[in-house]
Amino acid sequence: MPSAIAQAAVMSAFREPIRVQDFPVPTELALGDVLVRVEMAGMCGTDVHLHQGELKVPLPLIMGHETVGRVAAMGGAVNDWLGRPLTVGQRVTWTVGLTCGQCRYCRVYRLPSRCLNRRAYGVNLPCDKSPHLLGGYAQFHHLRAGTAIFAMPDYLRTESVVGAGCALVTAIHGYERMPLRRGESLVVQGAGPVGLAALAVAKDAGCGPIVVIGGPADRLERCVRFGADVTIDIGAMREPEARLKRVRDLTEGLGADVVVECVGQPAAVAEGWELCRDGGRYLVLGQYCDAGPTMLNPHLIVRKELSIFGSYGSEPQHWAASLEFLRTKAEQFPFHECVTHRFRLDQVNEALQAVARWQTGKAVILPNG
Ligand SMILES: [Zn+2]
Ligand SMILES: [Zn+2]
Numbered sequence: 325m326p327s328a329i330a331q332a333a334v335m336s337a338f339r340e341p342i343r344v345q346d347f348p349v350p351t352e353l354a355l356g357d358v359l360v361r362v363e364m365a366g367m368c369g370t371d372v373h374l375h376q377g378e379l380k381v382p383l384p385l386i387m388g389h390e391t392v393g394r395v396a397a398m399g400g401a402v403n404d405w406l407g408r409p410l411t412v413g414q415r416v417t418w419t420v421g422l423t424c425g426q427c428r429y430c431r432v433y434r435l436p437s438r439c440l441n442r443r444a445y446g447v448n449l450p451c452d453k454s455p456h457l458l459g460g461y462a463q464f465h466h467l468r469a470g471t472a473i474f475a476m477p478d479y480l481r482t483e484s485v486v487g488a489g490c491a492l493v494t495a496i497h498g499y500e501r502m503p504l505r506r507g508e509s510l511v512v513q514g515a516g517p518v519g520l521a522a523l524a525v526a527k528d529a530g531c532g533p534i535v536v537i538g539g540p541a542d543r544l545e546r547c548v549r550f551g552a553d554v555t556i557d558i559g560a561m562r563e564p565e566a567r568l569k570r571v572r573d574l575t576e577g578l579g580a581d582v583v584v585e586c587v588g589q590p591a592a593v594a595e596g597w598e599l600c601r602d603g604g605r606y607l608v609l610g611q612y613c614d615a616g617p618t619m620l621n622p623h624l625i626v627r628k629e630l631s632i633f634g635s636y637g638s639e640p641q642h643w644a645a646s647l648e649f650l651r652t653k654a655e656q657f658p659f660h661e662c663v664t665h666r667f668r669l670d671q672v673n674e675a676l677q678a679v680a681r682w683q684t685g686k687a688v689i690l691p692n693g
Contacts, residue, residue, distance in 0.1 A: 334464030336384045338377030342672045347383035347456040353399030356469025365460030366390030367687040372680045373613035379467040384449040389420040389446035389461020390489035392482045405472040419472040432524045437637045463691045472640035483660035484650045487686050492646045493638035495525045502607045502633040506530035509575045514586035515543035523586045526656040527551035536663045547618045564595050571599050590618035597624045619633040662686040
């Protein structure tokens with residue numbers, strides 16, 4: 325068994341500095357539980373929103389929901405989600421959400437992302453009660469029995485999985501809710517991790533032209549590397565009217581077949597509806613946290629006959645699809661290159677600032693150095 329103490333970065337209050345604390349590492353695991361030594365934990369934009377208090381999550385909390393580690397101990401024999409026996413020392417990743425399988429959403433509506441008893445590692449499982457270590461910003465992570473764990477093949481880089489993070493599963497889930505058709509024109513609003521993932525999956529589905537609206541320049545350059553046909557720098561083209569004109573010029577004067585919101589700022593939605601052609605489809609991915617209401621013109625839904633889709637979180641099959649995507653498309657979509665900033669556990673506050681200022685491709689925490 326590992327050493328008896330593990331350090332973790334704990335958020336005890338919103339908008340206050342996060343501090344490193346010691347927690348006991350469980351010495352005995354219940355049947356089906358798995359203890360993982362964390363190798364790398366991604367910092368998601370959601371963590372910035374959580375720290376700002378935009379989602380009323382329970383505190384104190386160890387954040388981190390994009391994590392790769394190695395199995396340190398298991399409570400009996402445990403299989404991964406694909407039915408493969410896990411072994412100590414194996415590299416694994418796992419889904420954020422824990423669902424009950426019993427409620428109406430799990431059973432009747434087949435919508436486990438809306439499970440009435442849903443719990444999410446690093447989001448709404450506080451660390452004040454045993455087993456404490458339920459987020460990625462820690463030296464060890466406790467996985468409850470029933471967690472969808474995935475063994476990682478040797479040739480799948482840790483950086484690929486953390487670099488894609490929950491953005492790729494979010495995009496895969498979103499396009500399951502709103503399927504894409506080959507040859508469709510598509511606008512991605514936002515050049516951050518979710519925008520990049522939404523672009524990659526759409527490119528792989530044969531969409532084009534694909535336009536990304538966002539910034540700053542280094543993020544847009546990465547979007548071009550991932551197959552964006554055109555990028556629009558919001559820093560250079562500040563007026564929404566100018567961006568609308570540019571998109572229309574690229575789409576026979578009509579607007580895009582599909583627009584995907586990956587910004588997280590409510591005002592983006594109003595602009596996005598304008599960017600759709602009549603009969604177009606609009607997918608909202610970026611508003612996982614509640615950043616508040618915005619002014620919208622519902623007349624556009626009627627006049628344009630818009631279809632509007634939302635997608636919340638992800639399910640285990642999206643993680644399986646994501647890992648396969650990363651395994652087979654690493655050359656075309658080098659998500660491992662997104663990992664640009666590495667921080668120690670005691671630098672989580674700096675990492676949050678860097679992410680909030682859009683200074684990173686992907687910031688990661690290395691809790692074990
Ligand atoms: Zn996330
Ligand atoms: Zn449920």
